[in-house]
Structure formats: structure tokens, C-alpha cells
Amino acid sequence: MMESPLTPQQLWDCALRLLSRRDHSRRELAQKLRQRQFDAELIELALDKLEQQQWLADSRYAAVQVRQHIFKKHGPLRIRVELQRKGVTQADIEQALEEEAPDWFELALACYRSRFAFADRLDIKEKARRVRYLQSRGFTSDHVRYALETPPE
Structure with a gap:
């Protein structure tokens, strides 16, 4: 049959x-x-x-995804890659990022502090591990440097 x-x-x-x-x-x-x-x-x-009928909109999808990624403390590089992988246009991605406009430096710092305890001195291996962690979360080298070099309050 x-x-x-x-x-x-x-x-x-x-x-x-x-x-x-x-x-x-x-x-x-x-x-x-x-x-x-x-x-x-x-x-x-x-x-x-x-x-x-506006039941499917890449721009709305991008906006929702950007908010979710920011909530998970992901950086702009990772967000762009994930959305490109899902077929969202560069224009929709940039608009969604612009509308949210978080302070990426502060987000990188929050991400860093939620994962690592403060240490006065880091050996090169530990510092590299922390840098890799932030890079894997999608932060730029400037964001990473800010997070590593900002002293605790």
C-alpha cells in the first residue's frame, strides 16, 4: 500500500x-x-x-533571539554567528542588536564575574583559559581585556 x-x-x-x-x-x-x-x-x-500574514518574520525572530542570547550573557560575535546560521539577514541581525544595544563591556564583565572568582595574580595558563572562555561566549578582544582588567568594586 x-x-x-x-x-x-x-x-x-x-x-x-x-x-x-x-x-x-x-x-x-x-x-x-x-x-x-x-x-x-x-x-x-x-x-x-x-x-x-506576519506569522513568520525573520526580524521578529532576530529580536527575540538577541534578547535571549544577551540574557545568557553571550557576546555580539556569537549572536551574529548563531543568527546567520539560522538564515537571518545581516540587516535584520544588525537592527536587532542595535535595538537591544546592551553595554557589551559590562555584559562581558558580568559573564566573567559569574564564572570566575577574583584573583590578584593569574598565571599565563589560567589567564589563557579565562580569555578562551569569554571568546567562546562571543566577546571581542576589547571586551575580554576590559573584563579581565576591571578590578572588583
Whole structure:
């Protein structure tokens, strides 16, 4: 017995179910729908319709993701990479970062202090470990230097 092809209505229902849980980028939603064996042309039509009805918006997705990453104390480099990976345009990414506009230096410092205890002297190995940690969180070398060199209050 052959399986019947998936219908446009099933595709629409699936897309809405996914969007009801959380925002997705267009690329991310398309990928999830392809994994469920829906037709590529039907997926594009559905995504266009979802965007027209403003149920799917990369700019809104970017804004939400930027806020979540900042809450997790991630730096601007990591946020940009994660959003690019999800297919968000450079313009949407920059706008979302600009709208949030956190003080990246203070965020790097908060991230650093939440992870490491203050030490008067750090040997080179320990300092390198701390630098790598902040870099892995997406902070620039200027942010890292600020976090390491700011004395405790």
C-alpha cells in the first residue's frame, strides 16, 4: 500500500503548530518542513503566505533571539554567528542588536564575574583559559581585556 502524498492543508497545519511553540526563522522552518517530507514548492508558497500574514518574520525572530542570547550573557560575535546560521539577514541581525544595544563591556564583565572568582595574580595558563572562555561566549578582544582588567568594586 502506497502512502498518500502530504496535502497543502497538512503542511499549513504543521507550520502553524511549529510556529505556535516559538518563533522560527524562514530557513529554519523550511528545513523542519522538508524533514517532514513536504513538497519544496508547497513549502515556499506556505512560507510566503505566513510572512504576508506576519506569522513568520525573520526580524521578529532576530529580536527575540538577541534578547535571549544577551540574557545568557553571550557576546555580539556569537549572536551574529548563531543568527546567520539560522538564515537571518545581516540587516535584520544588525537592527536587532542595535535595538537591544546592551553595554557589551559590562555584559562581558558580568559573564566573567559569574564564572570566575577574583584573583590578584593569574598565571599565563589560567589567564589563557579565562580569555578562551569569554571568546567562546562571543566577546571581542576589547571586551575580554576590559573584563579581565576591571578590578572588583
